[in-house]
Amino acid sequence: MSTGSLLLTNALLTDPAARTQMHGALLIKDGVIADLGPGLTKDKVGSDVEILDCGGEVLAPGLVDMRAVTGEPGAEHRETLATASQAAAAGGVTTVVCTPETHPPIDDPAIVDFVLRRARDTSIVHIHAMAALTKGLAGQEMTEIGLLGEAGALAFTDGAHSVMNARVLRRTLTYARDFDALVVHHTQDADLAGDGVMNEGEFASRLGLPGIPAEAEAMLLERDMRLVAMTGARYHAATVTCRASLDVLRRAKADGLTVTASTSINHVTLNENDIGAFRTFCKVSPPLRHEDDRIALVQAVKDGLVDAIVSDHNPQDVETKRQPFAECADGAIGLETMLSAGLRLVHDGSLDLLTLLRALSTRPAEILRLPGGTLTKGAPADLVVFDPDTPFVLDAAKLKSRCKNSPFDGARLQGQVSRTIVAGRLVYQI
Structure with missing residues (x-):
């Protein structure tokens, strides 16, 4: 300092x-x-x-990104904490919260300690870690939330894995409530999503690709809201992407549940048509939705129904992305482009600058109970x-992230x- x-x-x-x-x-x-x-x-x-x-x-206050995959430990060829921090700094992100999708997963206090110490040694921005909800991200046995919290875990999530067993999630939410811990959940019914690789609809049919219905998200979110009502836990929906989910979220907030939600920068600035001729850099999870869903999401951010926008940074190397669309890995990088992409919404009149920055910095800081997100005396x-x-054309080769799978290339x-x-x-x- x-x-x-x-x-x-x-x-x-x-x-x-x-x-x-x-x-x-x-x-x-x-x-x-x-x-x-x-x-x-x-x-x-x-x-x-x-x-x-x-x-x-x-x-303005530095951006606070609630959801980023960093790869370290175990997948340093995709991203390290150092390279992620450099990409974040170049994008105006001063705080990054990484998910537990590492090898091994962040499901043990020793791994939380390793990540935080490694970040202190190599990162040029603040990096916090979310710990796993269930051991091995397998969705079967909950982790020691109390011990992980003491080790420094900021919140608890299984990353892009949904906990399909309702009894396991109920127990986890109950346990988290007793520690006043935040549960961040990816809402996509794995059984209903099946082998789908993009949003279900006419465009998927035209491309000959299996689709994922919006109901796969909305139904699981509806189940989660009922579990939150039962347990009284603090809950954050990781990535809402469709109008049906917004209806569920609206009812939950109206009922006074301690529920917040975010969407990704990809889902408010892109739609399923951006997949075009099978652009694998646009294959993300949840998938890019219909334009009507994108417009509804932007309005939800404007109204405050959706609290935050995240980068959903997920670096993938050439071997996993340069494949047929149906076979390539999900994920796109976003730390360095989150602000520039979000400003599209300001320039087209969808959002004003203050509303965009509130979703990118103030609300994430408030939800995570972190200092920042404001310009006041005594604030960090x-x-x-x-x-x-300033106009520019994005050259992915010049990005600081170790992988270059940007949908805005x-x-x-x-x-x-x-x-x-x-x-x-x-x-x-x-």
Whole structure:
């Protein structure tokens, strides 16, 4: 951590927590925000303060990504904590929460400790770990949630694996409630999804590919809501993607359940048509849905029904992606492109900038009970500076992630990160 002082001047201070924007400056001391506002100038701070001119760009809280696969330990050829952190910094993400889909899975306190120590040694952003809900991610026997929490696990999930046994999930939710632990669940009925590889519908039929119905998601989410009502646990739906799920979520929140939800950046900016001529980089889980579902998701983010947007970063190497669509692995990288892709929604008028940033930083921080997501005195100096209007064409080869399976490869994007600051230290700069 930097113990020096830094004054960021000539910035558009954008605080999604307070829903305010103003031109001014921000002072960082000892890794936290010491002061900010339009009246703050270099003449009002000490001579030992370093000055950084933001050139009128947006200065906002760093993004908090609730869902990313990092690969380490066991799959370092896909991604390491170091390379994931470099990709995150380049995308304005200052906090990454990694899933337990490693080898071995993060289902033991010793593995939680390893990941956190490794992150402290190699990462340039904050990295937290979610631990497994069930041993081996097998969905049969719950893990020691209490011990894993003591070791530093931030939340509990089986990643892209759904717990199909309702009795196991009920017991897990009950146990998690007693520790006030957050359960993050992937809602896709494995039996109903079967061998499907994309959204079920006319487009899947035209491509000759087996589909996954939206009901596979909505039905499992409905079951989970009933279990949450029984247990009173804190529950987060990992990736909602369809209108039917939004109806379930709306009823659950209306009933006062302690339920939150996120969707992925892929599902609010892409649809099933982006698969085109079998583009494997667009094969994700849950699958990309119909355009009507995408529009409904964006509206749900705007209304606050869907609380957060995640990158769902899942690096896959050439051997697993350069295959026929039906046989390739699910997953797309997203840490470095989450903000730029999300700004598409701002430029087309679907969302305003404050609402987008609230879903990318403020609400994830609140759900995970992490500091950050706001520009207030005393808050951590985890910040991103970006120009929302800078146009560029994405060249996946230049991305910092170890794998290059971006669904936005070759896409025209608008909005580029120029600086990322973590705990008062500049970790990325163009």
